[in-house]
Amino acid sequence: MTQHHKTDTPIITDYDKDGFVIDHVRFDGAMAILGAYEVGYAITQVDMMTNDTISPTDLDLFSNLSENPHLLVIGIGGTMSHPFMDIRKKLQQIGLKGEILPTGAACRTWNLLLSEGRKVAMIAIPAAKKTGD
Numbered sequence: 001m002t003q004h005h006k007t008d009t010p011i012i013t014d015y016d017k018d019g020f021v022i023d024h025v026r027f028d029g030a031m032a033i034l035g036a037y038e039v040g041y042a043i044t045q046v047d048m049m050t051n052d053t054i055s056p057t058d059l060d061l062f063s064n065l066s067e068n069p070h071l072l073v074i075g076i077g078g079t080m081s082h083p084f085m086d087i088r089k090k091l092q093q094i095g096l097k098g099e100i101l102p103t104g105a106a107c108r109t110w111n112l113l114l115s116e117g118r119k120v121a122m123i124a125i126p127a128a129k130k131t132g133d
Helices: 056-062 085-094 103-115
Strands: 004-007 012-016 019-022 025-028 031-034 041-045 071-075 098-101 120-124
Touching: 012 103, 019 031, 025 041, 031 056, 056 085, 056 120, 071 103, 085 098, 098 103, 103 120
Parallel strands: 071 098, 071 120
Antiparallel strands: 004 041, 012 019, 019 025, 031 041, 031 120
C-alpha cells in the first residue's frame, strides 16, 4: 500500500537500508518528495521497476508537476557505481536539473536546500548508513 503524506517541512531525519523518516513519518522502501508548493510537499512511497536502482521511467513522477522544482535530488543508494547517463538523459527530456548522489549525501543536500527555501523535489532508494553519516 502506498503512503501519501503532505507537509510544509519534509525534513529527512533518518534513513537506513529499509527506508526513510521524513517529517516524523516512516516510509519503507524508495520514496519521492514532490514539489506541490501551494498545498505543501507531497511525500509518497515509490514502487520502483527494480528494487536496487532508479530507472529513467521512475522519473516520470516529476514530468507533470504543477510547478517545476529548481532541482531534483536523486539518491541512488550506497555508492555512485557509474555516471547514470540514462537518468541524465531523462532529466533533459523532462526539462529538469538533477543532482545524482549516494543516498546519504542526497538526504543531507535535500535538508540543506530545503532550509535555504529552494524549490526542490527528491527521489531516493534506501541505503545502509556509512560511518560518519
